[in-house]
Amino acid sequence: MKRVFSGIKPSGHxxxxxxxxxxRRWAAVDQYRADALxxxxxxxxxxxxxxxxxxxxxxxxxxxxxxxxxxDPERCTVFVQxxxxxxxxxxxxxxxxxxxxxxxxxxxxxxxxxxERDRGGSVRLSLLTYPVLMAADILAYGTDEVPVGEDQxxxxxxxxxxxxxxxxxxxxxxxxxxxxHPEVAARVMNLREPGSKMGxxxxxxxxxxxxxxxxxxxxxKVMRAVTDSGREVVHDSAGQPxxxxxxxxxxxxxxxxxxxxxGVHASYGALKRDTAEAVVELLRPxxxxxxxxxxxxxxxxxxxxxxxxxxxxxxxxxxDAAYRAIGLLPAVxxxxxxxxxxxxxxxxxxx
Numbered sequence: 001m002k003r004v005f006s007g008i009k010p011s012g013h014x015x016x017x018x019x020x021x022x023x024r025r026w027a028a029v030d031q032y033r034a035d036a037l038x039x040x041x042x043x044x045x046x047x048x049x050x051x052x053x054x055x056x057x058x059x060x061x062x063x064x065x066x067x068x069x070x071x072d073p074e075r076c077t078v079f080v081q082x083x084x085x086x087x088x089x090x091x092x093x094x095x096x097x098x099x100x101x102x103x104x105x106x107x108x109x110x111x112x113x114x115x116e117r118d119r120g121g122s123v124r125l126s127l128l129t130y131p132v133l134m135a136a137d138i139l140a141y142g143t144d145e146v147p148v149g150e151d152q153x154x155x156x157x158x159x160x161x162x163x164x165x166x167x168x169x170x171x172x173x174x175x176x177x178x179x180x181h182p183e184v185a186a187r188v189m190n191l192r193e194p195g196s197k198m199g200x201x202x203x204x205x206x207x208x209x210x211x212x213x214x215x216x217x218x219x220x221k222v223m224r225a226v227t228d229s230g231r232e233v234v235h236d237s238a239g240q241p242x243x244x245x246x247x248x249x250x251x252x253x254x255x256x257x258x259x260x261x262x263g264v265h266a267s268y269g270a271l272k273r274d275t276a277e278a279v280v281e282l283l284r285p286x287x288x289x290x291x292x293x294x295x296x297x298x299x300x301x302x303x304x305x306x307x308x309x310x311x312x313x314x315x316x317x318x319x320d321a322a323y324r325a326i327g328l329l330p331a332v333x334x335x336x337x338x339x340x341x342x343x344x345x346x347x348x349x350x351x
Contacts, residue, residue: 004034005138010062011044011050017198022147026076044081067300084315091136094139098162102161113127141311147180147181148179212290219277223273233270235258
């Protein structure tokens with residue numbers, strides 16, 4: 001069975017974009033078709049200024065929402081990145097294989113560093129190196145596929161490059177993963193800025209529908225969505241990005257086709273009303289299940305504890321093999337036995 005790894009960063013409250021673009025597919029498809037791991041990548045949330053208590057709170061909320069959305073801990077592994085030391089252990093080894101030039105060419109670093117320089121500031125070193133940690137997240141588990149949006153493809157390509165380079169220099173240790181772009185995943189844009197993705201880290205709250213927004217809040221945000229000049233409801237992403245975004249959201253919620261749906265709405269107002277109600281109904285069962293899980297925090301904590309144990313057992317043989325392959329002296333157990341793992345056996349054991 002193929003192994004799939006996906007992660008979500010607790011840098012903000014999860015949004016409709018996160019759900020339609022990734023989480024819904026994880027629950028409906030990926031956990032059934034593969035040996036799937038879903039990770040709250042909390043270490044990645046530390047690359048920028050942050051409130052420690054908020055990171056902890058958002059990490060717990062994200063885990064609870066993933067379960068509320070339908071991830072089944074009997075079918076997949078749900079865990080928190082920082083609970084599994086192998087991520088950080090492997091990240092340093094991969095930093096010893098990556099180059100400075102590779103890191104500085106990463107789009108997100110270039111954009112964020114440029115913004116900070118314009119303000120007279122600088123970014124944290126971890127912002128430069130975090131793509132290597134992301135590669136470690138993927139490679140530690142012998143991952144075959146990484147479902148990502150187009151904006152994350154560069155990070156998976158880096159993981160592939162590092163895996164190939166390590167294997168060539170030190171012996172075959174890592175599975176070389178590939179990025180997949182699910183056709184059914186929706187790209188949801190900001191309701192107030194339809195040229196920008198609906199991101200959970202954004203500060204523009206009025207244009208973002210959060211998974212835990214109350215129904216009236218959802219309706220208000222959708223009804224205030226930016227539209228375009230003219231009156232005709234047409235699915236035209238270039239000419240009418242605001243209307244196209246609403247049609248795509250409605251289609252993703254109802255299983256329809258954006259072009260077909262444009263023909264049944266006589267006005268922008270009618271489209272907004274239908275879209276708002278579709279979003280409210282889509283989120284209703286997720287919010288209800290989230291409320292149930294919040295009443296039983298011990299269950300969520302247990303899922304994360306068990307998930308971390310499973311993830312650790314999967315990652316440790318590969319990471320130990322990487323330590324041995326790169327030239328580090330294996331640790332010795334209390335019995336005096338060499339605990340190093342035979343590199344050649346790791347890929348088979350990972351299956």
